[in-house]
Every structure is written in structure tokens, then in C-alpha cells.
Amino acid sequence: MKNENLKKLVIIDGNAIVHRAYHALPPMRVKDGTIVNAVYGFASMLLKIINDVKPEYLAVSFDVAGGTFRDEIFTDYKATRVKADQDLYDQFPLVYDLVNAFNIPIFTKEGFEADDVIGTLAFDVAGIRNTKGTKLRNVKSIIVTGDKDLLQLVDDEENIEIFLLKKGMSEFESCDEKTGF
Numbered sequence: 159m160k161n162e163n164l165k166k167l168v169i170i171d172g173n174a175i176v177h178r179a180y181h182a183l184p185p186m187r188v189k190d191g192t193i194v195n196a197v198y199g200f201a202s203m204l205l206k207i208i209n210d211v212k213p214e215y216l217a218v219s220f221d222v223a224g225g226t227f228r229d230e231i232f233t234d235y236k237a238t239r240v241k242a243d244q245d246l247y248d249q250f251p252l253v254y255d256l257v258n259a260f261n262i263p264i265f266t267k268e269g270f271e272a273d274d275v276i277g278t279l280a281f282d283v284a285g286i287r288n289t290k291g292t293k294l295r296n297v298k299s300i301i302v303t304g305d306k307d308l309l310q311l312v313d314d315e316e317n318i319e320i321f322l323l324k325k326g327m328s329e330f331e332s333c334d335e336k337t338g339f
Contacts, residue, residue, distance in 0.1 A: 164298040168213040171303035172220040178304040180246045196249040218257050219265045219272040284317035
């Protein structure tokens, strides 16, 4: 049974949302020619989450340029992944500016992916793996992503919920219990 009285911490998977927006929306440019479709899509999703979920707390996590500890363990980690378009990469500073304009904290950690940071934040809030083993009272983490890998973070206590983007940018599927794979 869901506890609707819990405060909500929404953690946005910045990289997943920016990538989805870039590929889901047609190219859009401002007067100086700067392409902004990913920025527009991210902003639209952010406003939808704020209006629909009405979270008390928000956070965004992004990958940091450079390798991760996984690259050191497995040299072929993501070796077959195709490099994204420069037009996509050029929009990340604009998305950072947007997030900062909303006064939303950005969490990153050198050597770790956004997924790792998101999992750490959600687990700490839920008391699953924090140093004291205590849950932040009355707070539920809601992770907004397009990455199905994050479904593994859903817990049986309903402390962590995933809003998984469906096709495009406007609909989410809520996953709040483990159902198996």
C-alpha cells in the first residue's frame, strides 16, 4: 500500500533525459544558430515533473567526462558504444545552466557514472546503504530516467520508485515494486 504522505525527492538522470530529448525531438535552433532541442526537451520534462509530482526536493545527476572505475576493471566497457553527435554534447552546458537557474543541486562524482550517484542518493535517503542505516523520515526517492538499468534500484519497501520514460518525452511509466525480469 502506497503512503501518499511521504515527501518526495525527485532525482533526475540528466544524461538519460538529455539523450532522450535530443533523439526524440527534431532539431531546434535559436537565432544565433545554437541547437537546443535537448535543452527544450529537458526543460519540458522538468516542468512536467514539477507540476505533476510536486516534489519537495529535486536533484539532478550527470556523468562526468573521463573514465570510470569500470573502465579500469574491464577495458572494453562501453567500447562498442557509438560516440554521440557534437550537437548533443554542445547542449550539456546549456542544460547545466537551466538546472542552476532552477536552483536544483547537481550531483556528480569523478570516476563514477550518474547511475552510481543516483543509486547512492536514493539508497542513502531510503536508509538502505547509508552509514547509519537510517531512513530519512517520510521521504521517498523518485528517479526519473530513460535507462531501464536503474529498475534494479526499486525496493520492496516502496522507498524508491522509478519514473521510466516511455517512447518520446511526454509519458512516464511508474515502477515502484520488484516484479522480476
